[in-house]
Amino acid sequence: MKKTLCTLLVLSLTGCSREFIEKIYDVDYEPTNRFAKHLAQLPGQFKKDTAALNQLINAFSGKVKNKWGKREFKIAGKRNYVKYIDNYLSRADVNFESGKIVVETVATTEPKEHLRQAIITTLLTPDDPAQVDLFSSKKIKLDGQPFLYKQVVDQDHKAIQWSWRAKRYADYLIANHLKVKTVDFKKSYYVDIPMVDNQVEIRSYQYANIVRKASQRYGIAEDLIYAIIKTESSFNPYAVSWANAYGLMQIVPKTAGKDVFKLVKKRSGQPSPQYLYNPTNNIDTGTAYFYLLKNRYLKQVQNPTSLQYSMISAYNGGTGGVLNTFSRNRTRAMRDINQLKPNQVYWALTKKHPNQESRRYLEKVTKYKKEFNQH
Structure with missing residues (x-):
């Protein structure tokens, strides 16, 4: 097992040319969790x-x-x-x-x-x-x-x-x-x-208790957690990406993982691939990162619906990507978000976000949220 983890760790800490x-x-090379620079992403890492x-x-x-x-x-x-x-x-x-x-x-x-x-x-x-x-x-x-x-x-x-x-x-x-x-x-x-027709639902049911506990612990809606997992990994417990992300919610150890450890768990270091391949740890870490988006990085967004759209977009394209959609000046961007109606914020993030993947990402997560609420 040490050899397995060593191999995965090498992959998690390195880069690879898109062309190769x-x-x-x-391969879906684009980073699943392209977090903001202030989340410990070092130049050239x-x-x-x-x-x-x-x-x-x-x-x-x-x-x-x-x-x-x-x-x-x-x-x-x-x-x-x-x-x-x-x-x-x-x-x-x-x-x-x-x-x-x-x-x-x-x-x-x-x-x-x-x-x-x-x-x-x-x-x-x-x-x-x-x-x-x-x-x-x-x-x-x-x-x-x-x-x-x-x-x-x-x-x-x-x-x-x-x-x-x-x-x-x-x-x-x-x-x-x-x-x-x-x-x-x-x-x-x-x-x-x-595979059986409801194979996605079967996998999702396995994590119902974990999702419920994480939702209650961090004040993040269950349907949002489910929608993120389906978007990120389709409930694939073996998920791994070239963006150095692991597990169900595709956590990047050196960015979101490290941030959650420091600001939420009050512990040093960063989660290992083994830690993130544990479903309980993975869902807890991903949900904790949403807690940080909600209560730290995007806490100035006043409308709850606009805040959720911004959080979803930031999970994929970073807080900086959300703000840059409206203005390169952070203060002005936040002011613009608060002056717009939620449907206008959604339109901007799905039509004007600088990253095309992030535009589609918000659409997918919103769609999956509705599907989970229909069951």
Whole structure:
């Protein structure tokens, strides 16, 4: 586990060229939590270890491309789980947005058996990110409740929790739904596994008590917390991004994490990836950051609805991004926000915010908030 955390920590503290990542994979490179500069973001912090990260990524991608070819390079992100096993010969790609799982292998000897083991491993992977190294082909210890439990059902429409049922379903898939395609002059044997229609809701229910406690602790609405989690990670407990963010609410250790530790928790340092991969810690930290936005950085916003729009936008694009939407002068920007009606503030933040991603972000979170309130 130390090796896993070391690998993730290297990723969290380093930067990577946009061109390199976008060239090899369609990654949402834009920082999920681009916090304001006053949140301990140091000049050049994402550049100083670029060489180290490039070495790590090159080593990992080199092993993947050696087996799969350049066009088939896939890697874990915020809303998808990708795990290689079997010396990079087999992999699983779980897309939490589309609700589709692809398990495949390019093994040349006994490919069906390699695929069978990959399916079983995918179905029984535990709900504990600390046990899974996403950037290697390290074997996973299959114990504890699977993180896909109830999100996938077998041919009898039963949830898969135990080894015997996973093996039985793997045999069924290979016998009835096996597909073959060409991958870099090799054959890829694979199966598509559909997730249940309400897979997002099932994952969200797992965190109901955690969200409720965090809401009560910090005075932040539950529907807002849910909407942020769905936007950031689609309730993917293994979420990791190139913006150095981890877990359900995509917390950046050196910015928001460090700020929460210092100003809310009254403790030194910053949260580790292991700390942030714990759902309770992650949701608590993300909600605590909203508390800081509400009661510290944006406390001068008078209208509650305008304040919430500003908080949501700031979670993605920083407090500075919110204020710069209205004026580069902080005092004037705050005055303008308070003179506008909430719908005008929303319009400005979704149409005039300097960052296009932040414009879409507020729209998404607002939409998801409404959806949660309709259930």
